[in-house]
Amino acid sequence: MPRAAQDVMQSLIFSAVLDAIAALKSASGNLPNNLLRQVQAIHGNVTMADLPKELQDAIAASTRAAFAGLLKEGYSVAPRDAGPARPAPRQGELVARGVDRTPRPSSRGPRSDGPRGPSGGAPRGPRGDRPSGGPPRGPRGPRTPRQD
Template sequence: MTKSASDVMQSVLIAAVVEAIEALRAGASGLPNNLLRDLQGVHRNAAFADLPKALQDSVNQSVRTAFNQFLKDGYAIGPKAEMQSRPIDRVPERERRVPTDRRDNRKGPGRRGPGGGPGGGRPGGAPRGPRGPR
């Protein structure tokens, strides 16, 4: 049975996090102060080059492992332009009518009365009020 892409991604990410923690612990040589210093160096804005060497190596290895895992599970990985997309099973196309503007479909005088114009059918075309016709 093939695993879904999200299952593969979860297993890859969990393995990568565990390996990164082990790399940080190994890089600290068992000294808590070194481990704390390395952990504080990892933050949201840290660039790859700012990470400790052991963690950089672990990330590189995790990326290779992730690509290999996806390929092993039958997923293709590559640039979008080079990837052939599978046809999507869709519901057969149905006839679609262009929506019409409902204002054009009025059959009678409507709310403005028989005149339908600026005066709204009022005698002498008098405006509705201070704002004019609506």
């Protein structure tokens, strides 16, 4: 009976973690202080080159074993681009070109006017050079006193 993908992945990850811990122990020479120092050096931004050589080797071996285990269980492992080729569309058949044409729910409801406003003219928005839409500012002319 074939095992579920979740069970296969769980066993592969479990064995990879155990192998990594054993590699850290051997890299520290079974000294508790060295082991603690190496474990504390592992963080979210650590790179493969920053890890001890024994741990790097254990990760590489676990990765190879994981792919072999997936293939042994009957799961296919391939890059996304290497998927099965799709047959050419028949004449007159519509083809989706990566555009999702499913309607999306809107929180505001449908628009009653088109994209150019209610009158169908130019789109609403700021005019002029300034973000506020007013005319461009420049030096003002001479001020004249108000005549009451």
